[in-house]
Amino acid sequence: MEGKKLLFDYLNKLSKGRPIFDPVPEELQRYLPNFDVPSEDEEEDYYIELPKEDFGPVKVEDNVEPVHFSAFLDGVQRTQVYHRETLPNGARVPIFIAHIAVGVVLREDKKLKFDDELFEHRYLLVLPYEGIKEETKGAFPEPPLRKGDDEEITCFETEKEAFWSDITMWLGGKGGERLSGEKLLESYKIRARARTRVGAWRQMLELYVLKRFVEKYPNRWILVDGPLYYDYRWTARLNIGREEFIDKAKYVVGYIKAPRERPKNLSLILKLDLSQRSPVRRWRKTSVPKEGHFGEERKTPFPRSHLKWYIRQRIPPRGWTPPDYIGLAAIDIDIITLGLNEEGDNLTPDKFETYRPVIDSITSGIWQERLPNPSFPMDFSYYVRLYPIEKLERTLHSCLLPPRMLATAGIWRHTV
Numbered sequence: 001m002e003g004k005k006l007l008f009d010y011l012n013k014l015s016k017g018r019p020i021f022d023p024v025p026e027e028l029q030r031y032l033p034n035f036d037v038p039s040e041d042e043e044e045d046y047y048i049e050l051p052k053e054d055f056g057p058v059k060v061e062d063n064v065e066p067v068h069f070s071a072f073l074d075g076v077q078r079t080q081v082y083h084r085e086t087l088p089n090g091a092r093v094p095i096f097i098a099h100i101a102v103g104v105v106l107r108e109d110k111k112l113k114f115d116d117e118l119f120e121h122r123y124l125l126v127l128p129y130e131g132i133k134e135e136t137k138g139a140f141p142e143p144p145l146r147k148g149d150d151e152e153i154t155c156f157e158t159e160k161e162a163f164w165s166d167i168t169m170w171l172g173g174k175g176g177e178r179l180s181g182e183k184l185l186e187s188y189k190i191r192a193r194a195r196t197r198v199g200a201w202r203q204m205l206e207l208y209v210l211k212r213f214v215e216k217y218p219n220r221w222i223l224v225d226g227p228l229y230y231d232y233r234w235t236a237r238l239n240i241g242r243e244e245f246i247d248k249a250k251y252v253v254g255y256i257k258a259p260r261e262r263p264k265n266l267s268l269i270l271k272l273d274l275s276q277r278s279p280v281r282r283w284r285k286t287s288v289p290k291e292g293h294f295g296e297e298r299k300t301p302f303p304r305s306h307l308k309w310y311i312r313q314r315i316p317p318r319g320w321t322p323p324d325y326i327g328l329a330a331i332d333i334d335i336i337t338l339g340l341n342e343e344g345d346n347l348t349p350d351k352f353e354t355y356r357p358v359i360d361s362i363t364s365g366i367w368q369e370r371l372p373n374p375s376f377p378m379d380f381s382y383y384v385r386l387y388p389i390e391k392l393e394r395t396l397h398s399c400l401l402p403p404r405m406l407a408t409a410g411i412w413r414h415t416v
Contacts, residue, residue: 034325035262041284046264048307048347049279049356055265057276060360060367067365069253071222072388073213075102075206076396079126079198080407087135091184096126096194097409099400100202102209104222105392112388114395118209118216121399123409124148124201125164126194131180148201165201167193203229214248221251223366225389227332228254230302246304246334247341253362254332257384263310270324272312277363280355282347283308283332305347307333311363314370314383327383331362 039046047055079098086092101121106113125143132140143164167190170176177183179190207229213222230246261283263269269278283306314327338355340346346354366386374385401409 034258034328035260035266037260038262039264041282043264045347046281047279047349048282049349049352049359051349055279056268057272058279059276060363064357064360064364066368067221067253067361069221069223069365069369069388070107071104071213071217071220072107072225072386072392073102073104073206073210073222074225074389074392074396075100075202075209076393076400077101077198077202078397078400078403078406079195080403082407082409085132085140087132087184089135089182089184091135092187093128093132093184094187094190094194096198097406098124098126098194098198098201099406100124100198100205101396101399102202102205103392103396103399104209104213105388105395107388112391114392118213119399120205120209121161122201122205123162124198125162126167126197127164128168128179128184128190128193129164129166130168131178131184134180135184165197167197210249210252211245214245214252218248219251221253221365223369223386223389224252224254225257225393226254227256228252228306228334230304230334247336249334250336250339252334253337253366255366255386255389256330256332257381259310259328259330269310270328272310272328274312274315274367276312277359278310280307280309280352280359282306305335307335307338307347307359309359309363311366313367313386316383326380329366329384331366333362337362 043052046052049058050056077098077100079096081094082097083095084092085095099121102119104115104118106115125145127143129140129142133142146163148163148165168179176193177189179193183189203226206224206226210222210224228249230249263278263281265278272278284302308330310328310330312327313329316326320326335341335347338358369386369388372387374382374387374390376382400406
């Protein structure tokens with residue numbers, strides 16, 4: 001009893017009588033990493049709103065006219081192990097089936113409306129095909145589906161809802177550790193690459209749907225859940241004219257709930273309050289895709305500079321003091337949102353005053369999404385979640401096959 005009392009007294013002292021009480025056990029947690037990737041942007045053009053020596057919180061005035069976001073875009077995925085192929089070297093290689101879906105919800109007359117014309121979903125088979133083929137001396141059959149890794153893919157612009165992807169190498173067949181031979185015994189690496197690959201394809205499907213949105217609604221502000229991955233490799237694969245598409249995406253804003261890239265002034269950003277934003281900075285590089293492990297991500301420069309800044313979306317009602325990650329989110333836009341097609345020398349501290357009203361209007365518009373609140377928090381992502389995107393996520397998840405049915409899709413093929 002004495003030891004337990006000492007333990008409880010010590011914890012009570014640490015928490016000052018206010019434990020954070022995360023109701024989800026550690027065994028069930030799926031952590032979204034925050035600020036785990038160091039920024040690789042060069043310091044000489046990193047600071048574009050305030051010089052380095054003046055970097056600090058920026059107050060957003062109350063009289064700013066907020067942007068009205070009338071559309072929201074998000075994507076979801078579900079991945080299941082369907083089969084384990086036993087190889088001559090003793091490896092039991094997992095083969096995955098995934099279901100991805102992307103959609104847009106519109107806000108009209110203060111009501112959310114799901115746009116059926118901007119909904120897309122695909123089934124995806126993921127496996128280290130070349131690695132298995134080599135180990136079985138060519139006896140392993142190739143999937144009878146369209147392969148999504150070809151240079152000019154048409155797997156989205158087709159009536160067929162399924163395709164497959166080889167994860168022996170990185171997407172595109174270049175770079176990364178080759179999953180073949182003895183590496184096939186390391187199933188955790190196969191699993192990590194499979195999750196990363198499914199995430200990459202989901203983001204490509206998001207880009208495909210976003211392209212159709214800006215063509216259908218060229219003058220409507222849309223908030224995208226996550227960074228704006230205008231990756232030149234993906235736009236080329238999707239047969240999207242990169243510059244032509246981006247120049248139309250003036251009213252597209254990315255909302256990053258769990259920022260991965262670690263900014264150069266993190267200690268100052270962690271002190272933001274509810275009426276402040278960080279200064280705008282230039283963002284040239286990012287990790288692709290949004291999630292990945294064991295070196296499955298690589299840095300990719302944007303086709304053109306993006307602009308990025310941080311806000312505090314919500315804070316706990318009591319017992320909270322900065323600095324802290326809680327409620328911290330990032331905003332991502334392309335320079336076209338400021339009316340710029342070329343970077344030139346306009347994005348410098350002495351000339352940035354012209355663009356500050358647009359930045360503040362976007363910030364204020366996202367702050368307006370604080371209400372209505374999302375559903376009761378089951379984890380600390382509650383403080384950055386937005387009600388329209390949460391409703392969209394639930395709708396999209398309801399369109400995915402349930403885990404049990406997805407994991408037994410071959411049995412239920414006549415009903416899928």
